[in-house]
Amino acid sequence: MNVTEASPKEVSQAETPFSNLTPDFVLDAVESMGFVSDARIYTLNSYENRVYQVGIEDSQPLIAKFYRPERWTDKQILEEHAFSFELQDLEIPVVPPMLHEGNTLLNYKGYRIALFERRGGRAPELDCEDTLYSLGQYMGRIHAAGQATPFEHRPSLTVESFGSKSREFLLANNYIPASLLEAYTTITDQLLEKVTARFDLIDYTPIRLHGDCHPGNILWRDDKPNFVDLDDARNGPAVQDLWMLLSGEPERQHIQLANLVEGYEMFCDFQPKELGLIESLRSLRLMHYVAWLARRWNDPAFPMHFPWFNTERYWAQHINELREQLFALEQPSLKLMPDF
Incomplete structure (x- = not known):
């Protein structure tokens, strides 16, 4: 896997690293990867990063994850991605990132992004x-x-x-x-x-x-x-x-x-x-x-x-x-x- 080098310094590292992530910005980022959005967007429960469910025309929604700037290096994120693909190859049910032009770690105006298949489910019954x-x-x-x-x-x-x-x-x-x-x-x-x-x-x-x-x-x-x-x-x-x-x-x-x-x-x-x-x-x-x-x-x-x-x-x-x-x-x- 290759990576398009992100440029985290383009994003404000002060107190609000995600301040630019308006709904339009998120939709533009996803569409820049070749998808056509139906303009439906839902913010998911994530605080360390920012994660959104984005509706896609004539297809299932996808999950867009915007990594918190400066938390991980590109190499550390790619190592996480590689581990998920390794587990998937062993038929272990994980959700690896999607590939776009051979890359899993994508860049849009300084934000590092990964896209994932949406996968539903319920919490496991730990009394069973x-x-x-x-x-x-x-x-x-x-x-x-x-x-x-x-x-x-x-x-x-x-x-x-x-x-x-x-x-x-x-x-x-x-x-x-x-x-x-x-x-x-x-x-x-x-x-x-x-x-x-x-x-x-x-x-x-x-x-x-x-x-x-x-x-x-x-x-x-x-x-x-x-x-x-x-x-x-x-x-x-x-x-x-x-x-x-x-x-x-x-x-x-x-x-x-x-x-x-x-x-x-x-x-x-x-x-x-x-x-x-x-x-x-x-x-x-x-x-x-x-x-x-x-x-x-x-x-x-x-x-x-x-x-x-x-x-x-x-x-x-x-x-x-x-x-x-x-x-x-x-x-x-x-x-x-x-x-x-």
């Missing part, structure tokens, strides 16, 4: 054992491919990238209210110490991951899962793609895990020791998420859709969540059911 078994099978197939070679350009999920750097950004930019600063610094010091110790204790081999495999990124269609949005694909422990499919009380999670792993091991060896990373990964996700909101706060879409963020009450709640994670890290790790 057959659904979990099937999810495990497909995740095992994804990870079997992911083990072949790591990403060269895309980042890795580490304590530093998700935890330490998130904390540093919030403190350096004075997001934590003065009344809660001591509590925040104390709890994050303790949490990062325990998470680091856990990562040092558990030896694992990083593989290519979906990276953000929560139920909202899985569409159940034709009796199988369709995995969408590989935008957060990165190197990391395999269990990162599994733990977000577990929920509820420990007894319920044991049953869910057993069904997932039973399907998973049809195609890929599961490493039970990685279960000891789940609460650490959950802690890092919490820290990364709030720093993500803070980093994007100058984007007008964020105050509009997350009005509860950056209030004293919010930070108090976040500190309590981190305290709960500190407690969870001191509890026995989730394990496979004895009869598995």
Whole structure:
């Protein structure tokens, strides 16, 4: 695959990187790729990038994704695209970008764009054992491919990238209210110490991951899962793609895990020791998420859709969540059911 070199600097990198994306601009961008729009356009639920469903005359609508400037390099985006095609070639149900004149990463007036087939579906029923078994099978197939070679350009999920750097950004930019600063610094010091110790204790081999495999990124269609949005694909422990499919009380999670792993091991060896990373990964996700909101706060879409963020009450709640994670890290790790 080739790429038409994008020119992100042509887009304002100040506080509103998507301010030019009016409906007419989006339609013009899609039509510049050779499509004829029927002028129907719907904004889809995406904040990091901007994603639209665009109606096409005498054809199915397509999905147009405008990448946030400066988040990923061209090489990192193309590596994500290549991974999705690799999975598609293995008949794993993913949604790869469409090709236009041999390219998947397109350019329109400085914006980097990818077009996708629209694929509908519903959320998977995670209380259904057959659904979990099937999810495990497909995740095992994804990870079997992911083990072949790591990403060269895309980042890795580490304590530093998700935890330490998130904390540093919030403190350096004075997001934590003065009344809660001591509590925040104390709890994050303790949490990062325990998470680091856990990562040092558990030896694992990083593989290519979906990276953000929560139920909202899985569409159940034709009796199988369709995995969408590989935008957060990165190197990391395999269990990162599994733990977000577990929920509820420990007894319920044991049953869910057993069904997932039973399907998973049809195609890929599961490493039970990685279960000891789940609460650490959950802690890092919490820290990364709030720093993500803070980093994007100058984007007008964020105050509009997350009005509860950056209030004293919010930070108090976040500190309590981190305290709960500190407690969870001191509890026995989730394990496979004895009869598995």
